[in-house]
Amino acid sequence: MSDMRTSREQTVRHLYAAYLDDRKDIVGAMLTEDFTFSSPRDDHIDRATYFERCWPKEPVFRGFDIEFLAIDGDEAVVRYRAEKWDGGSFRNIECFRFRGDKIASVDVYFGRNL
Template sequence: MAGDDTRREGIVRGLYAAYIDGRKDDAGAMLTEDFSFSSPRDDRIDRIEYFSRCWPEPPPFRDMEIEYLQIAGDEAVVRYRAEKHDGGAFRNMEVLRFRGDKVASVDVYFGRNV
C-alpha cells in the first residue's frame, strides 16, 4: 500500500503543477474519462465542463503551495494556499478520489482569503 500512496502523491502533486502551468493535456492524462468535479459553484460537472470552467487562460494563479496532503486508500485530502497574480491569496481544501492510478473525482471546499 505504501507504493500506491507514494505513486498517488506524485499524481496529486503533478495535477496541481499542471494547473499552475496551464498544461491541460498533462492534467487530462491523470483523470478518468468519467471524471467529475464538484464545488460550491459546480455540481458534479464532467471533465469537458471542468476544463472549460476551471482552467482559464492564462492560468489564474502564480503559485499553489500544498500545505497538507494525506492519502488514505482511494482518497487524497489536500489543503493548499493559492496565490493570485494580483497578489491576493486564499486557502482551499479538496478531496480527490482515485480509481487505479487516475483521479476519478474532485470535491472542493472553499476556504478564506489569507
C-alpha cells in the first residue's frame, strides 16, 4: 500500500471519528478552502454552509461502522452504517475527492434505514 493511499485512508477514518467527537477544528484542517459537499439535499455547498447544515448542535450519531473503504488515486469511496442515539441506523455511501493531502469534495448517496 502506498504512503499516499495509507494517509488518505487515515484521513477518511479520522473525519468520521472527529464528527462523532464534534471536532470541527480537526475536520476544518482536513478540508481545502474551496471544499464542496453534495447530497440529495445539498448541491455543492461550500465549507461554511457544510458546517452550518451538516454539524448538528446536539449529537445525533452514536457511531459509524465503516464497512467498505477503497482508495484509488485522488478518490475514496466509503460505505458505512451510521448508528443514531435514538436507536435508528442507516447505510450511506460517500465519495471523497482529494487535492494533495486535503479533502476537496464529498458526495453523499443516501441509503436506506436499517
